[in-house]
Amino acid sequence: MLTDGAGQGPAATEPVPVALGDAFGWFSPGPGRRGVLLCGTFGFEQWCAYRSWRELAAMVAATGCPTLRFDYPGQGDSRDPAGPEIPAALDAIRAGLAFLRERGAEEVAVVGLRLGATLAALTGAEIDRLVMLSPFPGGKAYRREMAMQARLIDVMPDRTPMPQEPDSLMIGSFLLGPRTLADLARLDLASAERTPAPRILMLGPKVDALAERYRALGSGVETGPFPDLTQLVSDPLFSRTPDQTFALVRDFVAAEPPAAVAPVAPVALPLLPPLPPCRLEDEGWREEVSRFGPGLVGILCRPAASWSGDTVLVINSGRNPRAGHGRQTTRLARRLAASGIASFRFDLRGIGDSPDRPDGSLPLYAADSVADVTAAIDHLAATGHTPGVVLGNCSGAYQAFQALVGDARLRAAVLVNLYCFDLKPGTDVETMVRDTFRHSQSYGERARQGRFWRRILTGDLSLMKIARALLRDGAARFDRATARMPWRTLSAASVAGRVARLRRRGARICMVYSADDLGIPTVRAHFGEAEARVARRLGYPVEILAGTDHNLSRPADQDRVFAILQRVVRDTRPESRTDAAAEPAPPRQARVPGELSLHMSRSG
Template structure:
């Protein structure tokens, strides 16, 4: 959710997309008289980047309001950037060169000669290594900095195992031959270089270090920067663990952000920025081109409030354009970069797509006066309608839509609401219509598993060990088990309850919507992981295993074995991709 304090007020419009050297950046111009200072954001990697991504946007908006422009960007081979090309710089030098190029772009776009660097995690290590190459740097902010590459990779390996275990990914589907986390793979040559790196400071005028209490390396870096002559502001990184654990429930470190914005603002000099180079932003960004696709970062909606990427085939376009929805608060590149992979592979089959961040997600600012918690909120239908409007104006209809988890819920609600959408592929929907009696925050923090999952987990020795150590929320787990039992009872009682007046209104609505979709020939592809909790809700309306769906000729249902809720394993992703491709071809 958006935690905006006095110094963290969001903008109305999304930042302006730029492309350079196969990379995508977002330039946020100053919204006030500009001094000769601009900020370059240097990101961490992996799951940490997914959590930090929105924070960068919030900070960029706040800096803009204070007269400071900024640029944030994706490293080569990450996010929306092109994959690493043959002949590119090898190892860590590739990402270090990306930072240097981004700094040059920022100076050109902003008209500023002086730059401040704001970095986190691995980004801090990279930024410290190239700081001397950036010229005229007013200062550097290092949030939870990586100082030992070997220790970082070891910690990343442990973190990756925890994520895999938490998702329930079978051992055979876990990535063990490469440094990875949450489906993201780090190039082997980059990992090999990181393993050799130890940073111990650099020459800079000012530094801001957000230290984690249990990481002595953070404070050692602050001391090293002081020894090198820097004026260092050292603060406690309050809320770090809650911030970077999971994008779905990430809690933004508001106090850290406000202190950081205040520190950066204090670096401004008296000289104004030169305005003779900012005019280049009036032009649209250049397309990025891969072997079978061309991509253009775009903004759309009122005031350009939504940000996304339009991906089209190099050759003839075939099939319906696909709107690829994000999941929860993940940026549109997707969990494990799945949104990017899907878009580019669809383009290889002649299918265009639009992936984008909904309001208050990733790089799209919230709607003024809108809800803080946007998941499962009807306001998101406006974002999808704006995306369809954009495709219509671009002459890219007909369109279909796809999504996973909360994105699948939005996909279903959108195809019901907007007749311009010809079909939807929805994977692991928690529900088809949100029960207003349920608190979204409570559900996403403690979504119950299927009953047999609790049984199997209780039989594991590791579960008993965690219980003994007090690492398991016994009350919460018991509550969820009761809910699972109650749902199972409800599943069998629902046909009886629906006979009584005033009961089953939600059930009647959902059944009616499926009938309406069949009547207008809107195709629905339903995909579930075999143990997904959404199957319980499906059974409440259509019987065990969704057998009642057989009455709808427009619905096709698939169960994926050995797949987690996020469809992390390769086989699960492939099945999802095939379903989306088939839908787009069907609705050409």
């Protein structure tokens, strides 16, 4: 069910949420007779492409074509499938086609991206037009490419590849289990004995052989390049929409029938029944989609049984849509609901399904994005779900800290891998993120590697870029070194001053870090190196999770965060809280296996 902050429905031009069995989707009605179904790719690649895929849906819908996009079962905001993942994905595509025809579409066009194109061609359903964007010829090719990408994407703090589970493949925290890999191995477009559609547009490299196969089966096939594929599906932070390619897609799926076809006299369209409410629910949880504030989109996940009265607010990390890195936030929300705790996951402006920022900039570490967090708190308060705890990872932790300081309705924040408490105005965030988070080693460390100098000699690495990075890193080190000087700590606007103020109102901060995370020196700089002193100042000891990566990709790492979050929610309930500013550091709870409290020694 979709509501806005006033409890009213969305504007007619906005897509509305729909349920397709286990799949969750967005439908944009239109007066056209040709419906368009967008079948995204899987996992990490779709996570990168999510925002652009939404833009493609809007481009197509603007032509008047009823347009539907969706998350496959087990991905995004959809339910977990009851059976194997690949058959469930095929069923979801068929359900999407049936939905469009039920809504009056006389023809249906399908746009498939990467593995989504492969799956769409194998459904056996009736499709009038098919766009295949860089399709995989089969599931084995998809698996090979994902295995190569996993070695680059999923790395431990020492930059070694993350260990993989036997007979499974994890990429970007998305896990392909043994049954999924086996089902993928059986996908093969070359063995098709019938064409998937009479008209096909195929864009991408190495598509000529498949195009000839479909022509031999009777399809009219157009081919072309996809020059901007890499910028769409390989970088979640800096993904770019391939405007020219998407314009070709829009024109193909929305084109009028050939001139040889006799025009049909216009007839009145039958009056369609209203869309049923979008019900997202399972045994332990129920979810409601809402728009609020400046067009923001979020999902409230509530327990199906009794509610404890607690609500956790979760903020985007980086440009990850509200489902989170590897769908972690969706899984966390439903796990919290099963334990009686509600949660709200939403998209800041510029992320997921929320509108663009007014200046078109990235939302990473944007100081004004805290207004979006405030809008979410206001929205929840109006529904009786005022959040007590806010959770954020990396850039989301930055926003969570700012929100905790500025909004007395929040009682605690769980800050995971916080890089910095503040960012100086005018900072080039994109350059900072590219240089800092892409390279856990300093330039000094890399200078001892031969490949570093080879990149300089070949012109691949600019000396000016290195100089700027060294100046920025030096300024950051100076800032940390002077963070605890009297002229800074005595200021009410300092980090220490703001934390002291929120502690006086009874709020607490729980900081969680992956081992060797780049943000750990920030804690030492502002609060010292004595563990007990840090715990008194924040309200909790800092937790270091040994053997984890920055994104907490593995299920065991996510279990640790879940246990910590549950503890913070329990500790900070109004009825269980005393004067937190006056009380000593909370007693240590039994450790979750693998958790290490932060040891502030010079050698540690």
